Amino acid sequence: MSGQLKEVRNRIKSVTSTQQITKAMKMVSAAKLRRAQDSIIQMRPYAMKLQEMLSNIVSNSSGDMEMPLAEHRNAERILMIPITSDRGLCGAYNANIIKLTKQTITEKYASQNAKGNVTILPIGKKGYEFFNRYGFKVVDNFWNVFSDLRFENVRNAAIYAQDAFLKKEFDRVEIVYSQFKNAATQVFKVEPYLPIPKIEQKANTKTSDFIFEPTKEVLLKELMPKILNTQVYKAVLDANASEHGARMTAMDKASENANELLRSLKISYNRARQAAITTELTEIVSGAAALQG
Amino acid sequence: MQLEILSPEKKVFSGNVYGIQLPGIEGSFEVLENHAPIIATLGKGKLKVIKDKNSSELYDITGGFVEVLNNNASVLVESAKMID
Numbered sequence: 001m002s003g004q005l006k007e008v009r010n011r012i013k014s015v016t017s018t019q020q021i022t023k024a025m026k027m028v029s030a031a032k033l034r035r036a037q038d039s040i041i042q043m044r045p046y047a048m049k050l051q052e053m054l055s056n057i058v059s060n061s062s063g064d065m066e067m068p069l070a071e072h073r074n075a076e077r078i079l080m081i082p083i084t085s086d087r088g089l090c091g092a093y094n095a096n097i098i099k100l101t102k103q104t105i106t107e108k109y110a111s112q113n114a115k116g117n118v119t120i121l122p123i124g125k126k127g128y129e130f131f132n133r134y135g136f137k138v139v140d141n142f143w144n145v146f147s148d149l150r151f152e153n154v155r156n157a158a159i160y161a162q163d164a165f166l167k168k169e170f171d172r173v174e175i176v177y178s179q180f181k182n183a184a185t186q187v188f189k190v191e192p193y194l195p196i197p198k199i200e201q202k203a204n205t206k207t208s209d210f211i212f213e214p215t216k217e218v219l220l221k222e223l224m225p226k227i228l229n230t231q232v233y234k235a236v237l238d239a240n241a242s243e244h245g246a247r248m249t250a251m252d253k254a255s256e257n258a259n260e261l262l263r264s265l266k267i268s269y270n271r272a273r274q275a276a277i278t279t280e281l282t283e284i285v286s287g288a289a290a291l292q293g
Numbered sequence: 294m295q296l297e298i299l300s301p302e303k304k305v306f307s308g309n310v311y312g313i314q315l316p317g318i319e320g321s322f323e324v325l326e327n328h329a330p331i332i333a334t335l336g337k338g339k340l341k342v343i344k345d346k347n348s349s350e351l352y353d354i355t356g357g358f359v360e361v362l363n364n365n366a367s368v369l370v371e372s373a374k375m376i377d
Contacts, residue, residue, distance in 0.1 A: 039302070042302060042303045042304070043301050043302070045297075045299050045304065046299040046300060046301050046369060047301075049299055049360070049367050049369055050358075050369060052360075053332060053358060053360050053369070056332060056360070057332065150302070151300070151301045151302050151371065151372065152371075152372065155371065209329075209330060210330045210331060210332050210362075211329055211330065211331040211332075211333075212331075212332055212333070213317060213318070213319070213331060213332070213333030213334065214318060214319055214333075214334065218318075218334060219332060219333075219334055219358075222334045222356075222358070223358065226357075226358075226369070226371065229301075229371070230301055233301055
């Protein structure tokens, strides 16, 4: 009987220490999530101003502009950019991204996949490890951005994708990432990246007589890559915030489950303890009764 | 005039200034109060924010854009480092 008691006590001890870890991880994720959200907010004015400049240029010009980055070709060669995290223990977050990527490849780009024309540029260690292990064609120079999350590091991946698109190594580029909604919800999505969709010329926007230095064409040519770089950066920031959100929820759930487990363990511990006491009492009482006989 | 220098990572500068010197792609130029609306590409170089007659700040930038409209100047750069 006392052997069982000790066993339960040990279980309780180990569950308690696990719970301490999950609680700590939850707190850390909450702090990191706040910082991740901050950097999304920091980036917003830049992204908005870029868009505004673009529409200023487009609305000041007539006719279609030639843009090599917007060239629609037959989708022969595909580049997928799945953004996962570096670390696990964040629920189904990474699994969902990987699943969505595989699903897109096998459904939307089945014929290209059969010809071996789908390449993957993973961002984040988990995705990199997965796609490497399962024999996908992988561009492996850019996966490590989360250890030092700065714009410059992310930009390199964006520039690679644009260069490769211009060199016609790829005809379509798509990003798979999870958009950050709030700490509990992530929206997993596949976002077309290249070629860029046609820019609509908005009617009756107020046009100021801008001086364009050097020319509109050059400006557009310079502006487009910047917008594209920002798009990848935004996706990475979103993914980063989602990761911490997902980890926070997962760890919260884990702490809760540990609580539940502790409760039932404590019940069975007390039950075993009482049973032991009762047995002892019965032994004493019956012993005394036998003596009085 | 009002000046904002924005990078993807943060707002680098925001405030009222006397003028700015910019490294245009075809040579350096300066924007002062009541400049005509302009959108220009910037090259790699130094950007000088002239706050008033005797104080200014110098930034190292790696290309970007400037837009001036109604005495509001916005400079968009991918990275900016302040030089002391």
